[in-house]
Amino acid sequence: MITLYDLVFQDDRRPSPFCWRTKYALTHKGLRWTEVPVGFTEKDKIAFAASPTVPVIKDGDMPVRDSWAIANHLDKQYPDKPLFKSxxxxxxxxxxxxxxxxxxxxxxxxxxxxxxxxxxxxxxxxxxxxxxxxxxxxxxxxxxxxxxxxxxxxxxxxxxxxxxxxxxxxxxxxxxxxxxxxxxxxxxxxxxxxxxxxxxxxxxxxxxxxxxxxxxxxxxxxxxxxxx
Ligand SMILES: N[C@@H](CCC(=O)N[C@@H](CS)C(=O)NCC(=O)O)C(=O)O
Structure with a gap:
């Protein structure tokens, strides 16, 4: 079970460009996820990952922070449909x-x-x-x-x-x-x-x-x- 901590604006808008990279990466790999909205002043929600920024994911119990690290983590854990073929x-x-x-x-x-x-x-x-x-x-x-x-x-x-x-x-x-x-x-x-x-x-x-x-x-x- 993957949880994505995603930046939230007014009206539940989700504009973070880095979070979009992660959403596209998850979808590319056919993985499902749930989302937790995080406002700029709600860093307590991502404190478990020791990250000041989103995206953060929790994959099972494992926190992964930073969109590039998340992409690499996903390819390692779920080799099917690679984001990086070589x-x-x-x-x-x-x-x-x-x-x-x-x-x-x-x-x-x-x-x-x-x-x-x-x-x-x-x-x-x-x-x-x-x-x-x-x-x-x-x-x-x-x-x-x-x-x-x-x-x-x-x-x-x-x-x-x-x-x-x-x-x-x-x-x-x-x-x-x-x-x-x-x-x-x-x-x-x-x-x-x-x-x-x-x-x-x-x-x-x-x-x-x-x-x-x-x-x-x-x-x-x-x-x-x-x-x-
Ligand atoms: N290198 C990071 C950058 C992430 C980043 O800067 N995220 C912004 C949202 S687009 C953020 O969380 N900003 C929090 C803040 O400015 O306090 C990544 O690729 O994940």
Missing amino acids: EMARSYALFINGWVDTQVHAALAPLIIGDLYDRVRPVDQAYIRESRGKRFGSSDFTAVQSAAREKGLPAFRLVLEPARRTLKEQKFLAGDAPAYPDYALAGAFQWARIVSPLELLASDDPVHAWRERMFDLYDGMGRKAKAA
Whole structure:
């Protein structure tokens, strides 16, 4: 029995990009799980895993923290339907993971931070003002977002160029079928979609077509999550 501790916003929204990686990984492997919603100020719920962040899973009695560690744990414990079919596939996924964490999220966050803040549970808003205020150098998130949007989307779209080139050649980042590199990038788009109505991609962008395929995947699992 697997329990996933998942970040929760207002109206039971679940936008965490890292938790989405785990949800896609579990679904890829045909594993079932139950979810425990965790607010930003409910870290006591994940204290058993000694983790300040979600996702955390409890697999039986075993706590596993961090989405990448969880993916590796799942492939080790449940070798069927691997997320990483080879050492090289695992390395490619690790590279994409790092690119999404450091480049895609960094380019995306200022574009959606105002909308995100508006959807954080009221009880968690002071925590976000403090923690994200430090990160952005201002807790006026509406102003941070407006400034980022004034600069426009080209800088964000440029960051996606490696994915765009790949998706011009093939259906998924991982090839003919989706795997962990796709889940890592799809998590970022789910995050954006759930907290903000901003359209990030041009309709003729190959990344746009891929994103639609990802939202449709596994009976529309991504699309079923309530959008902003
Ligand atoms: N490297 C971690 C990052 C996880 C992470 O940053 N999660 C965010 C939610 S998207 C979190 O729990 N933040 C808690 C906080 O900011 O207090 C992973 O891949 O799991």
